[in-house]
Amino acid sequence: MTRQRAWAPFSGFALLALAALLISGLRGGPVRAFSLGVPNIKTVAVADPRRQVCEGPVRSQEAFQSVVLWGTYVGGKPQVRVWATSQGGRTLMSTGLVELSSPGVAGPYTATLKPEVARDVQVSVCVVDASGKLRLQGYNPGYAGAAIVGSTPRKAFALVGLESGEHSLLGSLSLAFSRASLFRPSWVGAWAFWLLLVLLLGTLPLGAFAIAAAIRSENDEDSSVSGSEHEP
Amino acid sequence: MAATVTARLGRVPKSLAALLALVTIIGCAWALVVPPWQVTDENAHFAYVQTLVESGSPPSAKHKRTYSSEQRLAAATVGAEAGRFYPAAAPPNWSESAWRSYLRRVDAQPESRSDGGGVSTATNPPLFYLYDAIPYLLDQGGTIFGQLYAMRIWGVLLLDLTTLAGWLLAGEVFGRRQSLQLAVGAICALMPMSTFMSMAVNPDALLILLWTCALWLGARVILRGAQRRDVVALCAVAACAVLTKATSYGLLFPVLAAFGAAWRLAPAAERRSTLVRELKALPVLVIPVVAWIVVAKANGLAAVNNVGTGPKALAVTLPGFLDYLWQFYLPRLPFMPIAKLQGYLPVFFTWSVQGIGKFGVVSVSLPDWAYSETGLLSPALAVGVLGIVARAKSRRAFTLLLGTTAVVVLALRAAGQVQYASSLTALAVAGIMLVSLVSLVRRRGWAEREALLLFLCAAVFGLLLLLHASDYVIYARARTGFMEGRYLLPIVGVFALGVALIIAKLPAQARPMAVGLTLTALLGLQFVSLATVLHAYYL
Numbered sequence: 001m002t003r004q005r006a007w008a009p010f011s012g013f014a015l016l017a018l019a020a021l022l023i024s025g026l027r028g029g030p031v032r033a034f035s036l037g038v039p040n041i042k043t044v045a046v047a048d049p050r051r052q053v054c055e056g057p058v059r060s061q062e063a064f065q066s067v068v069l070w071g072t073y074v075g076g077k078p079q080v081r082v083w084a085t086s087q088g089g090r091t092l093m094s095t096g097l098v099e100l101s102s103p104g105v106a107g108p109y110t111a112t113l114k115p116e117v118a119r120d121v122q123v124s125v126c127v128v129d130a131s132g133k134l135r136l137q138g139y140n141p142g143y144a145g146a147a148i149v150g151s152t153p154r155k156a157f158a159l160v161g162l163e164s165g166e167h168s169l170l171g172s173l174s175l176a177f178s179r180a181s182l183f184r185p186s187w188v189g190a191w192a193f194w195l196l197l198v199l200l201l202g203t204l205p206l207g208a209f210a211i212a213a214a215i216r217s218e219n220d221e222d223s224s225v226s227g228s229e230h231e232p
Numbered sequence: 233m234a235a236t237v238t239a240r241l242g243r244v245p246k247s248l249a250a251l252l253a254l255v256t257i258i259g260c261a262w263a264l265v266v267p268p269w270q271v272t273d274e275n276a277h278f279a280y281v282q283t284l285v286e287s288g289s290p291p292s293a294k295h296k297r298t299y300s301s302e303q304r305l306a307a308a309t310v311g312a313e314a315g316r317f318y319p320a321a322a323p324p325n326w327s328e329s330a331w332r333s334y335l336r337r338v339d340a341q342p343e344s345r346s347d348g349g350g351v352s353t354a355t356n357p358p359l360f361y362l363y364d365a366i367p368y369l370l371d372q373g374g375t376i377f378g379q380l381y382a383m384r385i386w387g388v389l390l391l392d393l394t395t396l397a398g399w400l401l402a403g404e405v406f407g408r409r410q411s412l413q414l415a416v417g418a419i420c421a422l423m424p425m426s427t428f429m430s431m432a433v434n435p436d437a438l439l440i441l442l443w444t445c446a447l448w449l450g451a452r453v454i455l456r457g458a459q460r461r462d463v464v465a466l467c468a469v470a471a472c473a474v475l476t477k478a479t480s481y482g483l484l485f486p487v488l489a490a491f492g493a494a495w496r497l498a499p500a501a502e503r504r505s506t507l508v509r510e511l512k513a514l515p516v517l518v519i520p521v522v523a524w525i526v527v528a529k530a531n532g533l534a535a536v537n538n539v540g541t542g543p544k545a546l547a548v549t550l551p552g553f554l555d556y557l558w559q560f561y562l563p564r565l566p567f568m569p570i571a572k573l574q575g576y577l578p579v580f581f582t583w584s585v586q587g588i589g590k591f592g593v594v595s596v597s598l599p600d601w602a603y604s605e606t607g608l609l610s611p612a613l614a615v616g617v618l619g620i621v622a623r624a625k626s627r628r629a630f631t632l633l634l635g636t637t638a639v640v641v642l643a644l645r646a647a648g649q650v651q652y653a654s655s656l657t658a659l660a661v662a663g664i665m666l667v668s669l670v671s672l673v674r675r676r677g678w679a680e681r682e683a684l685l686l687f688l689c690a691a692v693f694g695l696l697l698l699l700h701a702s703d704y705v706i707y708a709r710a711r712t713g714f715m716e717g718r719y720l721l722p723i724v725g726v727f728a729l730g731v732a733l734i735i736a737k738l739p740a741q742a743r744p745m746a747v748g749l750t751l752t753a754l755l756g757l758q759f760v761s762l763a764t765v766l767h768a769y770y771l
Contacts, residue, residue: 017752037323039317144327180326180766180769180770182327207751207755210246218411
């Protein structure tokens with residue numbers, strides 16, 4: 001294959017792959033607004049008709065529409081309600097039902113809250129099960145410091161908030177890069193990740209160049225060998 | 233001097249230079265995207281380096297702690313421990329106020345760096361930690377996060393050297409055919425798991441490089457008649473590998489295979505001098521290893537990790553090992569006692585899932601299709617290599633072999649049993665090993681090609697034997713798992729040679745396309761992997 005055409009197959013494949021990645025990156029999905037930093041390691045509380053489990057304080061840098069809980073549901077028809085109250089429990093701010101799968105199947109479970117909880121508002125999140133038992137999973141309080149109200153020693157159930165609507169990966173890159181730039185060396189900011197993204201795209205022409213150069217070198221060697229063979 | 237360096241750099245093939253630039257970019261991306269201490273055991277390996285630098289001596293049995301106050305505060309603030317196995321529920325802390333608050337705190341009252349001890353990794357050999365102490369020392373002024381990421385970025389150098397070693401290995405095996413060298417170098421560095429581990433603070437990063445170098449040097453020993461500098465270099469690299477991780481005792485198999493092959497290939501009159509050169513080089517391997525064992529014992533440490541015996545321990549027996557081995561690669565037969573308590577075929581999870589890429593602390597997975605599609609491809613590759621090394625008599629027989637494999641693989645896919653495709657791959661690899669042994673006992677026709685095959689099979693066999701023996705003993709004594717896909721990365725060079733061998737057998741017109749497809753697949757997997765990691769931790 002000639003030097004001019006050596007890069008063509010790679011470029012074609014790479015463009016196809018890039019198109020597939022772009023399409024995939026434009027697909028929508030949930031984006032977390034906050035996490036309490038609590039892993040879902042073991043059962044830390046049980047929500048049932050007689051017991052509501054509340055956790056706080058929860059403060060999110062972004063507004064959130066849904067919350068995700070981890071646990072196992074036991075019982076008949078699930079009726080798990082989640083709500084957010086102002087810290088102290090005096091004002092109901094938002095409420096919703098958990099979308100549960102089959103009993104006995106471990107979560108995560110998502111509850112969509114109405115209305116959306118605004119950013120930078122301190123709330124408590126409470127869970128109650130009107131007909132069965134939801135064993136909530138969690139562990140010790142995480143970096144956010146939130147804990148189950150009244151737990152001794154302090155425990156926390158794993159809780160994650162989701163922003164409203166669906167967000168594509170490509171549309172969320174700015175948010176991801178700003179988050180990823182924290183807890184890094186002082187010189188790293190979101191700009192470093194944008195630069196890396198540009199450089200990553202630059203690997204495609206680099207790959208094409210590498211293949212073209214390799215094939216050209218082989219062709220040169222082949223022609224020099226065949227040339228010397230024809231010498232008297 | 234400068235002119236010499238410039239002249240030498242000018243002789244670097246352009247395709248290699250482009251590949252190295254590409255690998256450096258991708259390595260830096262991995263180094264920065266992965267959150268702090270979110271690679272297997274990275275926290276403990278970091279603690280080893282910190283202990284080494286701050287106390288001036290490696291961790292030992294006298295230390296009681298693993299982490300310094302500085303590391304514990306940083307890990308707790310960023311949520312490194314909580315999130316290790318649960319990134320969905322406990323991703324890294326992305327609160328800007330928490331970050332600012334942390335910076336103010338460590339600025340006003342820095343926590344101690346020297347009250348750790350690295351005790352949990354104290355039995356590890358010291359070489360990798362000495363290497364990683366350099367960036368730790370260079371970045372003394374900032375936060376612990378600056379030091380951690382300096383070590384990660386320093387790891388990109390290892391990745392570049394692995395690329396170079398893969399390139400040289402292919403050059404030795406196939407001659408200077410740059411398209412094949414490009415393919416092998418790219419596979420060694422750009423298999424997502426290889427890139428991920430190479431930039432991590434983890435001895436596996438150095439291990440991948442040293443094993444790939446050992447494969448290159450072993451090929452040189454075989455093909456260039458065991459020249460003195462090659463045998464010494466091979467022994468030195470093998471010693472470095474053992475001083476990096478105990479798994480590298482498995483390198484003794486290929487080293488001895490290379491020495492034996494070079495001796496057998498030498499003309500009768502030169503065999504004695506060949507043997508003398510090899511024997512004279514052996515102390516380069518033996519002395520540092522023995523010295524490490526003595527030093528470790530003097531410090532009250534075991535030179536290899538000990539396995540504690542649990543309450544439900546099983547007897548370690550040869551039939552038990554064979555049962556375990558069978559059930560690792562093949563479906564359990566009804567009369568066999570259960571040797572592994574897992575709901576899947578371990579070979580699929582280890583080779584096809586974790587071998588390609590399972591990130592974080594084995595907690596962030598690629599989309600399922602990435603594992604199933606590549607898992608389906610691997611039997612075809614392995615059977616293709618088997619057909620080539622077994623010198624399938626005719627093109628028709630070879631096509632039939634590949635066609636049958638394709639039908640079986642597609643049937644497995646239709647039945648939803650993709651995991652058993654990995655059994656096919658394993659059987660084909662076993663077949664390749666068998667071919668190498670058969671050619672060894674045949675009196676005629678044993679030449680460089682067969683010697684190389686034996687050497688490469690010895691590398692695979694040595695590593696797998698050691699890993700399986702450890703996995704079985706740990707399973708029997710402690711009833712816990714040990715095997716992980718990353719442990720196979722030292723032989724990524726052999727896998728890459730297999731792919732290159734198939735490319736080499738294609739018609740000349742199809743080769744650029746095959747190399748292009750290989751590079752596209754690698755870059756595609758890289759992009760998907762980086763996006764997956766970014767999404768898992770930060771969205």
